[in-house]
Amino acid sequence: MNPEKEHWRRGVEASVIYNRLHGDLKVPFTYRVPGGQEKEPDHEGEGQGGEGEGAREVWPASLAAFPLGQRIADARRHYARGRLDPGRIRQLEALGMIWSHRDVAWEEGLTAARGWATENGHLLAPLDAVYRGHKVGIWLKNARADTRAGTLAPERCEQLEDIDPAWCPTWPVEWQRAFHLVRRHLDAGGTLQIMAAFQKPLSFAAFSAATVARADRCAVRSEQFAAAARGELETVVHEVLPLDGAVLAHQKMAAGEVFGRIVLTP
Structure with missing residues (x-):
């Protein structure tokens, strides 16, 4: 009997059972097959059997204490060095093996x-x-x-x-999240209170950013920053008020009388 082949066979057998229990081969390095009445540990090392359930089924006595975690780590190392047999690679991949951490x-x-x-x-x-x-x-x-x-x-x-x-929008994620919530609200039959200032007859083009190639969106954003650096962008100022006019400024905005920014000066 070839000891190395026998060790591999036991490793595959243990891997099959582990995969059946956990759905993957993300085996902690220190993991050893439980024996006797030990509970089957989860990925954090705690029993999954629950209180009063006793040992979970499955592990044959012939695999007790088998170092499966180390065996999986060895397989990853041999794979990375190109030393793992193609047939063995296929065996482990069929069980959901992921080679890179x-x-x-x-x-x-x-x-x-x-x-x-x-x-x-x-x-x-x-x-x-x-x-x-x-x-x-x-x-x-x-x-x-x-x-x-x-x-x-x-x-x-x-x-x-x-x-x-x-x-991954090129603009702030917070804005895109708010936009999604507004759209979902409207799709559910909700309504929005539109400020009067935005009800003026305006013509603009609307499009979905998802239909524009990422490279094109990046190019537009780069041009916007460049234009700002050249001083070519201007802020629309609706009105300039003294600092003690803050309450009035909020009232104007709430009434929909503002199109642009209100600037408060000390």
Whole structure:
């Protein structure tokens, strides 16, 4: 009997059972197959059997104490060095093996993002958003930063755009989130109170940013910043009032009498 092949066979057997229990092969490095009446630990090392349930089914005595976590880590290392047999690669991939720790982190983040979007209808999560323990708001913030820096792989951008085409606007995320909420309110039959100043006969073009190529949107934004640097942009000032006119300024805005900005001067 070939000891190495036998060790591999036991590793595959343990992997199959672990995958059946957990749905993946994200095995902690210190994980060993439980034996006797030990409970099956979850990814945080706590039993999943629940109080009074005793040991979970499944693990044969022949696999007790098998170092599955170390075995999976060894397989990843051999794979990275090009030393893992193609047949063995196929065996592990069929069980959901992810070869890179970064890929594992990405898949976990993507799953959390997809779940959050399903519950909220969009992928414009605030920074403190959490989905089942995963800090999805921070994860999305980092993904946007990588996208704007051009370091996020195109296929990963596509994965996020499939969830929400407007997940990474070139303008503030807060504005896009508010826009989504307003649109959802209107789609549900709600109404908006439009200020009188905006009911003047104006002609403008409206379009969906999702229909414009990202490179074109970036080019427009760059030109806007350049125009601002050249002093070519002007703020529309409706009226200038003294500082003690703050109450009046709020009243004018509430009455819809303002088109532009009200400036308060000391």
